[in-house]
Amino acid sequence: EVQLSESGGGLVQPGGSLRLSCAASGFNFTIYVMTWVRQVPGKGLEWVSAISKNSDTTYYAVSVKGRFTISRDNSKNTLYLQMNSLRVEDTAIYYCVKGGWADNWGQGTLVTVSS
Amino acid sequence: DIQMTQSPSSLSASVGDRVTITCRASQGIGNNLGWYQQKPGTAPKRLIYGASSLESGVPSRFSGSGSGTEFTLTISSLQPEDFATYYCQHHNIYPRTFGGGTKVEIK
Numbered sequence: 001e002v003q004l005s006e007s008g009g010g011l012v013q014p015g016g017s018l019r020l021s022c023a024a025s026g027f028n029f030t031i032y033v034m035t036w037v038r039q040v041p042g043k044g045l046e047w048v049s050a051i052s053k054n055s056d057t058t059y060y061a062v063s064v065k066g067r068f069t070i071s072r073d074n075s076k077n078t079l080y081l082q083m084n085s086l087r088v089e090d091t092a093i094y095y096c097v098k099g100g101w102a103d104n105w106g107q108g109t110l111v112t113v114s115s
Numbered sequence: 116d117i118q119m120t121q122s123p124s125s126l127s128a129s130v131g132d133r134v135t136i137t138c139r140a141s142q143g144i145g146n147n148l149g150w151y152q153q154k155p156g157t158a159p160k161r162l163i164y165g166a167s168s169l170e171s172g173v174p175s176r177f178s179g180s181g182s183g184t185e186f187t188l189t190i191s192s193l194q195p196e197d198f199a200t201y202y203c204q205h206h207n208i209y210p211r212t213f214g215g216g217t218k219v220e221i222k
Contacts, residue, residue, distance in 0.1 A: 035211075045151075045159065045202055045213040059209040062116075095158055101149060101206045103170075105158040 002026040002104040004096045009109030016086050016113070022079040022096030022106060029077040030054075033100040036070060036081050038092035039108075046092070049081065050100060064090075086113045117141050117205050121214030127222040134190040136217045138203035143183045147206040150179055150188045153216075154199045163188065164206075193219070 008020040022034070036048040049070040050059045058070050069082040079096055093108040118141040128134050138148065146166035151159040161170050163179035166186055176191040190197055198221055203214040 037213075044216045045153075045204070047204070047211050047213060050209060050211070061210050100211070101161075101164055102151070102159075102204060102211075103161050103164065105160070107158055 002098060004098060004104060004106030006094060006096045006106045006109035009094065009111045011112045011114065012086055013115050014086060014088055014113055017082070017084045018086065018111060020081040020083065020094055020096075020109060020111070022081075024077045024079065024096075024098070027098065027104075029072075030074045032098055034070075034072060034079045035097040035100065035102060036079075037095045037097050037102070037105075038090075038111075039095070040092045041110075048094070051079070083111070086111075088113050116210055117144060117207060117212055119203055119205055119212050119214040121201075121203055121217050123217060124215060125218040125220060127220045128193050129222045130193055130195060132193045132222075134193050134197075134219060136188045136201055136203075136219075138181075138186045138188070138214050140184045140186075140205055144205045144207040146182045148179075148181070148186050149204050149206055150177075151202045151204065152197075152199045153202065159202065162201075190219075 003025045005023045035050040051070045067085045071080045091113045095108045096106040098104040120139045122137050148166045150163040153159040167179045178189045200216050200218045202216050
């Protein structure tokens with residue numbers, strides 16, 4: 001069974017940093033593109049970032065480019081999202097998603113950016 | 116970037132109704148489209164991939180069609196557990212944007 005478990009969310013002040021992690025199990029992590037998607041509570045879904053299976057290619061939404069960095073450790077079956085220069089509008093639930101076609105989703109971790 | 120426009124943004128329907136949701140892409144995406152269902156407080160779940168392929172375990176009352184720029188999700192006979200918000204997402208180039216969502220409510 002595919003399992004994706006996000007962690008690292010919490011309350012941070014504007015301008016601060018946070019690192020999200022996603023522990024993956026139940027599938028061959030090393031052969032899949034992995035993705036982050038976020039959702040402001042009560043609002044729609046926003047694609048954030050994706051990384052190729054061997055980390056040689058990364059993609060970002062315009063809204064986070066230059067501030068967020070996606071990475072992965074295939075030896076640990078773990079996906080990361082380093083978030084710097086956080087803004088109030090980055091407040092959202094962040095989902096870890098398997099594949100470029102978003103076939104399995106984690107339960108999400110809430111990031112709140114507030115002073 | 117490819118923009119995805121869903122309509123309607125919300126609808127009210129009764130159990131047993133046939134429901135159709137439309138998703139339009141700002142440029143052609145072939146059949147590279149997925150549909151997702153999200154219930155309150157839970158993560159989205161993929162229903163359809165490749166525009167018309169049903170995810171394993173998803174009831175056959177759900178179906179997807181379309182290609183190019185216009186796509187539809189149809190629920191042939193709405194069931195109580197289908198009341199949720201539905202999203203489309205293109206799986207073509209990056210960024211892989213989502214539609215704005217369609218909330219299906221009880222009439």
